[in-house]
Amino acid sequence: MRYNRFGHHAQIKLATVLSDIYGVSGRAMLEALIAGERSPIALASLAHGTVKASPAQLAEALRGGFEEHHAFMMRTLLDMIDHLTMQIDKLTARITHLFADHAPTTFTDTDSTDGTGQGLLVPMSDIERLDEIPGIGPGTAQVILAETGLDLAAVFLTPGHLVSWAKLPPRTIQSGNKNTSGKTGKGNPWLRGALGEAAISAARTGTFLGARYRRLVKRRGHMKALVAVARSILVIVWHLMTNPHSRFRDLGSDWHTRHQDPARKTRDLVRQLNALGHDVTLTPTTA
Numbered sequence: 001m002r003y004n005r006f007g008h009h010a011q012i013k014l015a016t017v018l019s020d021i022y023g024v025s026g027r028a029m030l031e032a033l034i035a036g037e038r039s040p041i042a043l044a045s046l047a048h049g050t051v052k053a054s055p056a057q058l059a060e061a062l063r064g065g066f067e068e069h070h071a072f073m074m075r076t077l078l079d080m081i082d083h084l085t086m087q088i089d090k091l092t093a094r095i096t097h098l099f100a101d102h103a104p105t106t107f108t109d110t111d112s113t114d115g116t117g118q119g120l121l122v123p124m125s126d127i128e129r130l131d132e133i134p135g136i137g138p139g140t141a142q143v144i145l146a147e148t149g150l151d152l153a154a155v156f157l158t159p160g161h162l163v164s165w166a167k168l169p170p171r172t173i174q175s176g177n178k179n180t181s182g183k184t185g186k187g188n189p190w191l192r193g194a195l196g197e198a199a200i201s202a203a204r205t206g207t208f209l210g211a212r213y214r215r216l217v218k219r220r221g222h223m224k225a226l227v228a229v230a231r232s233i234l235v236i237v238w239h240l241m242t243n244p245h246s247r248f249r250d251l252g253s254d255w256h257t258r259h260q261d262p263a264r265k266t267r268d269l270v271r272q273l274n275a276l277g278h279d280v281t282l283t284p285t286t287a
Contacts, residue, residue: 011064017053022081025051029062030078034071095142099127102150105244124247126150129240132248133233134209135202143194144237152241159238166191168231195230202229208251209233215256 012033018026028046037043044058051058104123130141148162149155156162163169167187186192203213209229216225240246252258266282273280 010066010070012066013061013064017057017061018051024048030074033062033066034075034078036071038066095146099125099142099145102126105129126241126244129247130237133198133202133236133240134205134207134250135198135200135229135233140194140198143190144234145241147188147191147194148237148241150241152238156238159235162238163231163234166195166234168192168195168227168234192230195233196226198233199226199229202233206253208253208255211253211256 014021014026014029020026021030025047029043032043032046040059040062041055043062044055047053047055047058053061102125104125106123126145127138127141130136130144131138136144152162156165160169165187199209199213202209203226204210209232212232213225213229216228220228236248240248270280270282
């Protein structure tokens, strides 16, 4: 709905004071406008208690030149939104039903016991297993599986095959003795979109994927770091879907620090000190 342009003609600025004009409060005000109510104070009184804007701010935003033609157009647009929302709900229910047809995998939850010291048996669907990956929610998991299919082992022999099909592997362009990194291919737009959103969410977390983003963004930039995280997420998906008895376990944000080669780290630090003009002599510590 082109509300900003529509509201400009009618001098109604509801979007400036409400975060969601289609929420309960916003919808009540819009319906009242369509029904013929023009009093800004009466319209503002329809706001629920959760609205942060004051009644005075709401009344000011609702003061304008709303006419019968605006009401007709708004009714048409709201009906269209309702129809599309209903269609989306039907498709969502259909997708949920199709995924529910697949038998869930049963895992032993060691964090919960049945009173005898034994872990409880917990059934988990593919969607729920992928939902445990940072950045992935049920909706994103459904998009990924809809595009890749459920039998990844039969289609993609290795995670590298899946990453290559999705056009996410690093690309190197060689010209003479010079190697430069190039752009990734287009790939499946719906899969890339879902992975991109998941990578953005995972980059904000204190997990292995979040730490991977923060390590790479310093020297590779924001976009390349996100692509690397998206690639890691897709590799995790391949491993989970090719082994139905596996669950995601986060390696931790300090994984790289714990598994760093001490000799290589030492050489890097010495090289940095040499570049700053220091002559470094190392003396091994004694136990």
